[in-house]
Amino acid sequence: MKMLTLLGSTGSVGRQTLDVVRHSEGRLKIYALAAAKSVELMEEQARLFRPAKVVMMDEAAARELRGRLRDLPIKIEQGMDGIINAVIEPQVDIVVTALSGRIGLEPTLAALENGKTIALANKETLVAGGELVMATARKMQCPILPVDSEHSAIFQCLEENPETIEKIILTASGGPFFGWPREKLAGVTLQEALNHPNWDMGAKITIDSATMMNKGLEVIEAHHLFNMDYDDIEVLIHPQSVIHSMVEYRDGSVLAQLGRPDMRLPIQYALSYPTRWKNPFERLDLRGKTLTFHEPDLVAFPALALAYRVGRRGGTLPAVMNAANEIAVSAFLHKKVSYLGIMEIVEKVCSEHQVLDNLDLGNILDADNWARGRAAELVAKFDARSSMHEPRA
Numbered sequence: 001m002k003m004l005t006l007l008g009s010t011g012s013v014g015r016q017t018l019d020v021v022r023h024s025e026g027r028l029k030i031y032a033l034a035a036a037k038s039v040e041l042m043e044e045q046a047r048l049f050r051p052a053k054v055v056m057m058d059e060a061a062a063r064e065l066r067g068r069l070r071d072l073p074i075k076i077e078q079g080m081d082g083i084i085n086a087v088i089e090p091q092v093d094i095v096v097t098a099l100s101g102r103i104g105l106e107p108t109l110a111a112l113e114n115g116k117t118i119a120l121a122n123k124e125t126l127v128a129g130g131e132l133v134m135a136t137a138r139k140m141q142c143p144i145l146p147v148d149s150e151h152s153a154i155f156q157c158l159e160e161n162p163e164t165i166e167k168i169i170l171t172a173s174g175g176p177f178f179g180w181p182r183e184k185l186a187g188v189t190l191q192e193a194l195n196h197p198n199w200d201m202g203a204k205i206t207i208d209s210a211t212m213m214n215k216g217l218e219v220i221e222a223h224h225l226f227n228m229d230y231d232d233i234e235v236l237i238h239p240q241s242v243i244h245s246m247v248e249y250r251d252g253s254v255l256a257q258l259g260r261p262d263m264r265l266p267i268q269y270a271l272s273y274p275t276r277w278k279n280p281f282e283r284l285d286l287r288g289k290t291l292t293f294h295e296p297d298l299v300a301f302p303a304l305a306l307a308y309r310v311g312r313r314g315g316t317l318p319a320v321m322n323a324a325n326e327i328a329v330s331a332f333l334h335k336k337v338s339y340l341g342i343m344e345i346v347e348k349v350c351s352e353h354q355v356l357d358n359l360d361l362g363n364i365l366d367a368d369n370w371a372r373g374r375a376a377e378l379v380a381k382f383d384a385r386s387s388m389h390e391p392r393a
């Protein structure tokens with residue numbers, strides 16, 4: 001039996017992780033659940049899974065939950081301290097990091113420093129602090145098992161000898177605007193951007209998929225997880241999302257992992273690893289399916305090219321790109337910037353940053369904070385410009 005702390009239990013991956021736990025026939029058990037502020041859903045999850053501990057990031061949410069769960073012997077904590085306490089407990093075997101954004105960095109480091117296995121569903125953590133996180137994992141000999149579907153696919157296609165890998169091929173659906181020229185993208189609405197063709201996900205990652213920043217973040221994530229040069233990571237558009245990614249070996253053989261667009265499979269693989277468990281989830285049916293592949297359009301979707309540049313430069317720059325993107329996406333979700341404004345802001349913040357190469361948690365968080373502040377200023381200017389509220393040609 002493996003004991004889990006699940007960070008981000010009320011989000012999309014968090015809810016699907018609990019579904020995997022429910023189908024695990026007692027092989028997985030929840031020690032602690034943590035979320036930002038969704039009190040109602042957290043109460044429901046706590047009653048169903050009976051964890052020892054529940055953490056709400058938001059103080060008022062924690063207070064309300066204490067009232068609602070008075071009848072159960074569940075300890076309720078709050079804030080980042082509460083989250084850290086929930087990951088470092090000796091009973092915990094695996095920490096599932098399904099938080100959205102850089103907020104996952106500190107608990108991930110704390111978990112690794114305390115010898116926990118990480119099931120990583122929080123790519124922003126590796127983008128912001130990849131070198132530090134991977135060095136800590138190596139030092140503590142803790143596995144980081146990918147939950148992101150592409151990285152799970154690569155992980156499943158890896159053979160014994162990593163030196164025989166020539167490149168990894170990350171597939172991308174292309175998002176809702178695949179095939180659109182840049183001019184047409186100026187008129188994109190929030191509703192259109194939230195409408196992903198294949199995957200049902202949280203709002204932040206759905207917008208990242210619409211700008212293709214998601215794939216850019218995944219390139220950096222793959223660089224750290226699999227210790228691959230950026231030159232050996234290729235992105236291929238595959239609109240059907242049947243092949244989740246591929247590995248090409250030096251003899252030209254390509255291994256691919258296929259599946260339905262259902263996150264429960266990569267989640268379960270990270271939690272069942274090194275074995276595979278039977279489950280009742282719907283199976284892939286390839287009959288009648290056509291699989292197609294295309295080169296990504298870096299002019300229409302500059303996020304991907306930016307992420308390669310930023311990843312290659314390294315230092316504090318990936319943390320800055322990620323932070324600016326978190327702010328710009330949030331502003332887009334609140335209709336304060338246009339779709340094209342997201343990348344305009346991220347590119348500007350990146351270009352202004354004085355990169356530091358000496359990476360510790362302090363200067364990663366300083367760079368992250370600076371980028372958030374600068375991006376927020378650019379959002380405010382963008383809002384004042386108001387032209388974005390007019391219909392575009």
Ligand code: MG
Nearest residue numbers: 148149150218
């Ligand atoms: Mg992915």
